[in-house]
Amino acid sequence: MKHVSILIPNGHYSLVNVEGTYQIFSWVNDYLSQTNQEPLFELHLVGQSQKVTQTNGLFTITPDVLLDDVSATDLIVVPAIHGDLDENLKNNSDLVPWVLKHHEGGAEVVGLCIGAFFLAAIGLLDGKPCSTHWQFANKFRELFPKVHLMDHKIMTESDGIYTSGGAYSFTNLLIYLVEKYGGRDLAVLASKAFMIDIDRSSQSPFIIFSGQKAHQDQLVLDVQEFIEQHFETKISIDELAREFNIGRRTLERRFKRATSNTIVEYAQRVKIEAAKKELELGTTTVSETMYHVGYADTKAFRDVFRRFAGMSPVDYRNKYVRELSSYSE
Known part of the structure; x- marks a missing residue:
């Protein structure tokens, strides 16, 4: 015992x-x-x-x-x-x-x-x-x-x-x-x-991703805001560096130190969070959602979605749309 x-x-x-x-x-x-x-x-x-x-x-x-x-x-x-x-x-x-x-x-x-x-x-x-x-x-x-x-x-x-x-x-x-x-x-x-x-x-x-902003680096906060406002478009790190007039390596180092994510990971998480919210509404197909958040490659979208959501986009949509609708039946 x-x-x-x-x-x-x-x-x-x-x-x-x-x-x-x-x-x-x-x-x-x-x-x-x-x-x-x-x-x-x-x-x-x-x-x-x-x-x-x-x-x-x-x-x-x-x-x-x-x-x-x-x-x-x-x-x-x-x-x-x-x-x-x-x-x-x-x-x-x-x-x-x-x-x-x-x-x-x-x-x-x-x-x-x-x-x-x-x-x-x-x-x-x-x-x-x-x-x-x-x-x-x-x-x-x-x-x-x-x-x-x-x-x-x-x-x-x-x-x-x-x-x-x-x-x-x-x-x-x-x-x-x-x-x-x-x-x-x-x-x-x-x-x-x-x-x-x-x-x-x-x-x-x-997990509800709401951005990692409990830090004091104003430049990184501005970059985060920019990524969140343009998540549906593809933005390279070089483009971000030019946009904010900072060297690429310096930007990457500061961003990772402030948010615990690389810039690529952060952009992916923003896209997937937007996709999750859209899928929960049940008004679009997975393919439509994929395009809305800036992905053109089905496999890439599915792999990244599974990485951050723990299941496929189809399973996620079915889980939450079905569970919500079942309460009103």
């Missing part, structure tokens, strides 16, 4: 992460008990004090054990902690040595959604793959360049460290852990009970 420590941090923690983890793992235990099998998880809510209230005052959790009560654990679950990272680390200073000590002692560690920021800040993710909410990917790359961020992934695993993508994708990681510890059949049953799409590996279809 796995001893599971679900941490209750100080600050504005994700109640959904905490309750969802407890609920799914408890369901597994209940199912096993009903079928005359031993439970899989020994679940504990672990806190730094007897009561932990979110900073917004809406919810209070009473941990059943405190940090010092846990002599050994097999799995540590760190929920998303919202707000300023430095403030969160300060408010949870007791958690840092506790997590590191138990990880060194063999415990596996799970960071849910932006809980990955906490794991990265205490050094557990250096040199490792990691996922987090796609909305905070650029900030994560800026803060933790030693971490191999894979923001398109629903989950990552490396040397006993697990991370999940954004929001409710943490449930996919929980199902993965059920399979790892309890087997495929049990994981399938749990996924059906909670209606979780098992084996989903990408959060790319859910």
Whole structure:
């Protein structure tokens, strides 16, 4: 039986992460008990004090054990902690040595959604793959360049460290852990009970690209604006360099440093985001959309679309148009 420590941090923690983890793992235990099998998880809510209230005052959790009560654990679950990272680390200073000590002692560690920021800040993710909410990917790359961020992934695993993508994708990681510890059949049953799409590996279809503009390089901001206003036409890097009176290499270097994308990648992402929005309306064919966003080569469009959206243009259109229309039937 796995001893599971679900941490209750100080600050504005994700109640959904905490309750969802407890609920799914408890369901597994209940199912096993009903079928005359031993439970899989020994679940504990672990806190730094007897009561932990979110900073917004809406919810209070009473941990059943405190940090010092846990002599050994097999799995540590760190929920998303919202707000300023430095403030969160300060408010949870007791958690840092506790997590590191138990990880060194063999415990596996799970960071849910932006809980990955906490794991990265205490050094557990250096040199490792990691996922987090796609909305905070650029900030994560800026803060933790030693971490191999894979923001398109629903989950990552490396040397006993697990991370999940954004929001409710943490449930996919929980199902993965059920399979790892309890087997495929049990994981399938749990996924059906909670209606979780098992084996989903990408959060790319859910990413909304709104430009990487949280930087102070005004020239790069102007170039980004220019690309977004002319996305339907083909613009070379040399043309951009002439338009903004700057050397090509200097422009490429500054653009990559500011946005974490090359100019070509940025232009592709702008085009694909425009294509996704058009396909979601269901009023044009894939070919029409392809031409509207500046592509003439079907294969090139399909390959780039799949790279950034995680599925083909046809599948994307069918997914969202069908799902929207089904609610009105």
